[in-house]
Amino acid sequence: MLVLALAGCTRPLPGHPLAAKGWHALTGSHPSHPAPKVTRGPAEGSGGTPVVAGGRTPRPAHVVVVVFENKKASSVVGSSHAPYLTGLAHRGAYLTQSYGVAHPSQPNYLALFSGSTQGVTGDRCPQRFHTGNLGAQLRTSGDSYASYAEGLPSTGYPGCRTGHYDRAIAPWTDFASVPAGTQRPLTAFPHDYAKLPTVSFVLPNMCHNMHYCSVATGDRWARRTLDPYARWAQTHHSVLLVTFDEDDDTTVNRVPTILVGQPVRPGTYPEHVDHYTILRTLEAMYGLPPLGTAADRQPLTNVFQQPPITRRAAGG
Template sequence: MSGSPARRFLSRPARGTAASLTCLAAATGLWASPGAAPSARAATTVPTPDHVVVVVMENHADGQIIGSSSAPYINSLKSGGAYLSSSYAVTHPSQPNYFALFSGSTQGITDDSCYSPGFTSAANLGSELAAAGQSFASYNESLPSQGSTVCSSGEYARKHNPWFGFTNVPTSTAHTFKQFPTDYTRLPKVSFVIPNLCDDMHDCSVSKGDTWLKDNLGPYAAWARTHNSLLVLTFDEDDSHSGNRIPTLFYGQPVTVGSSSSTRYTHYSVLRTLEDMYGTGHAGRSADAADITGIWAAP
């Protein structure tokens, strides 16, 4: 479809199923297709975690984080989890990488401009999980209120929140970070955590972001080690420092402690792996990506 993403408005989802999904999301704050049976998981070697939390940080190359004394907590996740030593973002600047990670496509986004909400109904991780009977939500630091589509507010920026671009993902699935559960059994099957512009290392230091991760995700990471769950930590891009090579770590019970892979992976690989964990379809270029392998513990 031609035209800039901000001007592309696709038809609204048909009434019925889409309306039911929206009502369910509004009532529960999570999102899953009511009555839908999970599809058979793809025949891969990836595990099926009870919960996955994906955290996206900002604008740092692998060499700026891994081995850095300014990031002791992140490096403890590396030593206690799995490290992808050849992980790459797909483009510059930030915003299109978020769309790539969530939907297997940049969706025509080429800059960090504030896009119009609901400009596409393309397949994405949220819509795929719902179709497979699984739940999805995001937790966004400094988001003014649940479901708010404001472009910016203080240290909050919608350019790091791709779910608002899709008509097939209810806005009510976008929570504030204050709504992140302390009872982790209440987490959806897959969730994204997006720190604000300071705590994601975009505007503030590596040390500040590392401490934020430890304080806010450390308890979940420790819990995941004994509850068949995963923490995935990645970065949007390297801010043009190293050919777009970024830190990407997996941590939790399904991971072999201290493992690593030197296979080249991208945001599309992470998306493909999450999709295959729960037997969903494959959005965009994730269909051509390989699952992340060689890091998983024996069942």
């Protein structure tokens, strides 16, 4: 299972200061701008472990992608306000050079889900598109897909905002090819994780995703909500992927991205990745053709365990 978390931009709620203290021991130096895309090659992982070049993506039984909002990497990983997510980065694969592709929030979610920002430059709602997307790809290929949004009042709810739910950060609602029945409240997330769809997205509400509320609030939510699945994934060939949509509105736009699960090789990984890279990786896992700009990215392979090489005996 893979969980991915993104963070977005909307109006803040009063009385919820965003507190986070930078810490760079895990994140390395801060580039002045996002690095260019690089091809995979020999590199060093955590503890001097060689990174696998030319490897393969696994096919996890389940991937859960969780998206948080509007925090730069150093405000989360290594911060005293985020002990759970920092610990998750230590026990999983932490992508130290992971970037959003735009500001504000909505274009990042669209890029992650469809391989394009769809020409969107703001957070206007509603939107409607008739282009390809990951949810439709999975369903067409015979795999299963669903989204689970905290605060969504009912399955397939079409409204733009209610309580702490904001449709602008739920990109699947914008695509005609994604059935309303796959758009579910977080309360429908199965307690038996074996019943999860092949790929699912989880959206915390606009407080728990750290947009309106503090890093500490989001970190406590992550421990309470995600840790049971994260531990299950480590013994059930599944992946949790946590990411953010964008940073706190800087030109750098570097965000935390963490993968945990049985197929994952723990370590720190410094290659440049973005939301298109994540989409390309999900597509590669399930044999799907890349959408839009994802076709210009290479899927992540070095963060995953690789099968042993079988050598044929001489004369065999």
